[in-house]
Amino acid sequence: MTDDIITAATTATTSNERFAQAPGDPYRYGVYLRPDPVTCAAVTAVTAQLRAQYGLVSAGAFPPHATLVGSRHLPGPEEEIVEAVTRAVADVPAFTVHNAGIRRQGVGLVYDVHHLADGTTPNTALVALAARIDTAIAPLETPAPNPAAHPFDADTFRAHLSLLSHDMYVRPDPDLFAEVEEYATALPVPFSDSFPGNTVALYRTRSDDWTGRWWQTLTWEHVRSWRLPR
Template sequence: MTTADSNERFAQAPGDPYRYGVYLRPDPVTCTAVTAVTSQLRAQYGLVSAGAFPPHATLVGSRHLPGPVEETIDAVTRAVADVPAFTVHNAGVRRQGVGLVYDVHHLADGITPNTAFVDLAARIDTAVAPLETPAPNPSGNPFDADTFQAHLSLLSHDMYERPDLFAEVEEYVSGLPVPFSDSFPGDTVTLYRTRSDDWTGRWWQTLTWEHVYTWRLRHH
């Protein structure tokens, strides 16, 4: 299939070129840290993929939900209605996949998975799955509790194109004087609508997004 054929099929799909993500928003200090790191990587190396999004930890990501957005809001509202806020621990910068992240998947020991995080993602996945329809592209982002890793992206898809830069960028990030919170309340869940001209290719170069809705988890 040619790029033109792919784009034509893409344009005809209901709800395209939009995708939806449900994210946990960190505290303001951590959001500032993420923005500082990704802004520095853009300024120094032209790396933009992680900074193309607002600071967030993905609960469910890049879902094709072509129905009325109110259906998604209602589904997630029901899913989080009885979910308490929990403590998120930030273990600092770690390698993940081809990039770098703040590791927020574990408890304070840095080893034990934070089951409250995984359970929240599973609840939301269950809520939105009936609203999802197949999209021509890209491949889906199915939730898997066994492989889910809560994280805040600092460096991501650009490394598929510039793997030669990884060691230098990792050293650069380690030297940035950017403070972050060791822990913060996991109490803010957000829905974003994202758009790209071509989800099959370098989607991060044309990505735009819009905040749609915020839920606050209850505190004890």
């Protein structure tokens, strides 16, 4: 019993020392576009089903969202982050977001919300909003020694709502992916073909290990929302 206590204390000390390498650890911030309630419910239903059936949890570890800027190390006062996002969204009007349904993206599955109704033209209003927010918070960001970088690049940015994501990096079985894709697309879950892009939200996230399977210990808190005018 004594050995277990010593081991636990040593582990906690090591973790604290590692996170002390950068001010603000182990927290990160994300600025998200919140979908309409119907789509949020759809994301929740699909991710809950994938967790219940296959134990896949990374996409469902977050609230339903389309990332504008994600997992940024912003160690300064939270009020400065709020002020920066407030400036970025000032006078930005709401716009329509189109949902093309479940698509493959990277190692996972997403609701594709990057394009206009034609399915091929990028939604420039959505990309421009992400770029504005990135520009606003960039001066507040400092490097952290442990997480991967998440730079914004308008050319590679792809707006999406995650349904299946980082779990598949550690379970890279093509047969499993094919089964999960078939399962997810067959779920009788309704979603909106389009919804107003009018709600931006700031979240604070925390994980015990941003270098590894962070989704297994991820927690988050809603900080602030902004409603874009019509």
